Structure formats: structure tokens, C-alpha cells
Amino acid sequence: MRKRKKRTRLLLAVGFMLPAYAFILFGFLIPGAWNIVLSFQEWDGFNEKKFVLFQNYVKAFHDSLFLRSISNSVIIAVVTMIGAVILGLLLAMMLYRLRKREGALYRLIIFMPAMIPVSIIGLLFTFIYNSDMGLLNQLLRLIGLTGLTNAWLENSATVLPCVIAVGIWRLLGMPMMLCFVSLQAVPPTLLEAGRIDGASYRQQMIHILLPLIRPTIALSMVFVLLNAFKTYDLVYVLTKGGPANASMTVPIYMQKTAFTYSKFSYSSTMGVLTAIIIIVIVLLTQRIMKGETYEF
């Protein structure tokens, strides 16, 4: 009797999950697995596939454009993450001080960019960075700093910082929101205690709140990191990887390799390497942020 019940439960569970996992299988797992297999093969889309073991991987490590794209990807993601999390955390702490209604409105607005499509954000910022009519240059001219005007996206020295700035603008709201929510969960009595002991607001923040919300900070770091690695839309719209590959990132290089040059297997090799690097960086971040968690 009991066994039968268990069995019907198993069947039910599988039945409930089947449609969802069929789609996951189709959208993630099969292409992902095929990607790994392809990365060990030599294939241009027409001829026979043949296994070449690690040849593609060796090639990737000697491909200066790939190395450059991966370092660009990592730089963009890590710097965006650091900037967005630090600024988001600071903002959360400042908004924590404001009255409820007022703070809620600000939080909502600051969070807004996170839900605008990245491609659209890219377009918004082409208006800002445009070299003759762009807002940034107009503003600089307006305040008399004509010397600082720049062809922001056409200059290989400024292109990466520009992309990173957009990333921070876009993602800032996430760590802000997450940190704010967990700040609110801290019982005010703890701060009260600090205040009675004569701690200033800054001291209360650093010594009381910061350690308490550390897990949330770690989480928002991972959150932002995973988002900041998705550079395709943004970089594609802003620069397409230019000028002269100065802002080339892996997703763009990969799609170009596959769909422009039909080097499908090499493209998938880059995909596997990128996945590994992302996972390593995420694990490292979690490792660095690991520490005592406090119950309250």
C-alpha cells in the first residue's frame, strides 16, 4: 500500500515536471552538450566532422584576438560588478536614512534601468557618447571644458570605460535593492545599541550593518557578475567590438566566428572556455566573500 502510494507520487511529480524540463532540455541542455562535443571537433558546417581533441583549445590560447576578448569580458564584468556593488551598497545605506515614502520612490527610479532591455540602453547611450551631438560632449562644451571632449566610442582608450559606465548605470539598482531589503531586516535595536554607545552613523554602518548583511553583498556580487558578463547586446549596439577590436568581447567574437566565418567548432570552444572562466570567477567571488554569518 505504502509502496504504491510512493510510486504514484513519483509518477505525479515526474508528470508535473515533464513539460518544463522538456523545454529546459531543448533550450539549454542539448545545445550545451552539443557545444561541448563540437569544441573537440573540427567542423566548418559542410564537411565531415572529425575529432581533433584539444586542437581548438590550443588554437584559442594562441589567438590574440580571443585572449583580448576574454580579458575585455572579464575586465568589463569585474569592474562593473565592483562599481555597481559599492555604489549600490552606499546608496542603500543612504536611502535607509530617508523617510519611507520618499525612499521608496527613489529606489524605484534607481532600479528602473535594470528592466529596460540592454539593447535599448545601448541606444540611449549612443546618444550620450555620440561625438558631435552627444550629450556628454555638449555638456563639456557648455561648461567650457572643450578640451575634454572626445569621440568616446571611437577612441580605443575610452571605449572600455564607457561600456563599463553604462553597465554600472544599468546594474546599480540590483545590489541597491537587495542590500536595502536586507538592511531593513536588521532589527533597529542593534543600531540603537550602537548609537547609545556613541557610534556615528558611519560607524554604525561599518561596524554593525555591514557585517550583518555580508551574505547579501556576496549574493548581489554574484548576481551582478553573471549579468555583467552578458555583454553581447550592449557592446554590439554601442561599438560592435570596435574600434579595431578594442572593445571586442567573447560573445561578439563567438557569433562572428560562427556565423560570419562558419568556424562552428572554434566558436563552441570559446563558449566552453568562457563558461569555465565565468564559473571560476563566480566561485572566487564567493570564496573571497565567505565569512561568518550572523543570526539575528
Place this chain on the structure above:
Amino acid sequence: MNFKKLNHTNLVCRGVALLSVLITLYPIVFVGLTSLKATSEFYNNIWGIPREFKWSNYYSAWVTSRIGRYFKASVIVVGISVVAVLIFSALAGYALSRLKVRYVSAAAIGIIVITQLMPLESVIMPLYLIMSRLRLLNGYVTLILPYIGWGMPLTILIYKNYFDTIPQELMEAARIDGCSELQCFCRIAVPVMKPATATNAIFNFVGLWGELLWASVSTATSQFGTLPVGIISFKQQFSTDWGPMSAAICIVILPLILIFSFLQKYFVQGLSNGALKG
């Protein structure tokens, strides 16, 4: 108590907050204003509000640059995908939370974790090859099938976490009254999970409404395309026409802002629930 100092801190906090709000809003407001300016006016009056509202920018974006057609395609693709994701992942999330079956549940959660760490970019190309082999590269299905799959993991997770917070007794009672598992799901779980559904609906809508990579790769050879694809091709053709260009951008953003402002309560709730507990 040091009253003066406290006020000072508050002032700084408010100042910084207002500055961030300004920086966040300005690009969006700018596009809104530009979308109503004639191109000639734009060059003389970049910063100000338009002297004369030029609604024809919207007309020309919608009709002449065929943003309307892309809009329709986007509504169909995103609409069907979001509904499908919600239905299937609600079922799966319910099963994961309520019908705990040892190995199956563990494996199912494991799969979700794996998909979260997989960069979507590395799935695009094999998927394209699969779809072209299945001859599915010609229309709505091309986009809808993968979109459903991609939305699934996070949505399942949020549903699961949500069901976990619903007291077991609620379901037990229904079960004792003779409800089958499916009846339990439809009669008890579905009405209770409204907040989670709102969150998931927004998450998926926002994610898919602007999806560019797969949409541009898979529709490269066809006439058909979604809004982001349409806008990018618009930009390549008329990049100096800032007025209609901004109008097109506004057409994309507007539905998002509307949805977000109506349902923002759930959005924030869901973000913190899904992310913090997940």
C-alpha cells in the same frame, strides 16, 4: 543627542539620492523629449523641452520604419512564451516543493543550478544548428521554443520558493477532503500563488521583450523580427534621424514602464524572495 550632526547626515543622504535619481532618469527623459522634436529643432535645442510637439515622429517610426509590425511580432512571441513559461514552471515548482521525491527533486534542482551558470551565448550557435536541421527557422516558433526553455529555470525556482512558504496544512486539508493532486494544484495552489505569478510574469516579460542575440541570429535571413531587431536595423538605416529614432525607443520602453509601475510591488518582492532564498 547630537541633533545638528544628524541633520547634516540626512542632508548628504538626500543629496546623493537625488543626484542618483537624476542620473538615472536623465537619459530616459532625454529620449522622451527628443522623440517629440523635429530634427531641425533638435540641433538648435538639445536640452530644452520641445517648442512644438511633433507627434509625427511616432507615426513615422510606427508606419514608415515598420516598428508597428515588429511590435506585433514581439507581442505574439513574448505573450505566448510568458504564458507557457508560467503554466509549466508553476506545475514543476509545485511538484518540487510539495511532492518531494528524493533523487528526482535533487536532480531537478541540480539542472536548474547548471543552467544558471551556463552562458547563454554558448548555447546560441548549437541551437541554431539544431533548429535549422529541424526546419524550424521560419517564424514565431523559432523564437518561442527557446524562449520558453530559457525562462523556465528561474521561474521554477521562484515558484518553488514561494510554495515552500505556504503552510503544508492548507494542502493537507484539501487532500483529506478528497482532492486529487491536480485538483489541489488548480483549486488551492493557483489562487494562492498570485504574487509569485505576478513576479514571474514581469521577470519573463522584461527578459524577453528586449532579447536581441537569439532574435537577430535566428531571423537574420527572414523578413520577420521582433522589436529589438527592428530597432537595430532602424538605427543602421537612419542613425541621424534622432526624432523618429527616439520615438521608436519610447515605443519599446513604454509597455515596460507601464507594467513595472503597476506591478512594481511584486517585482521587488520577487527579486528579494527569489534571489535571497534561492
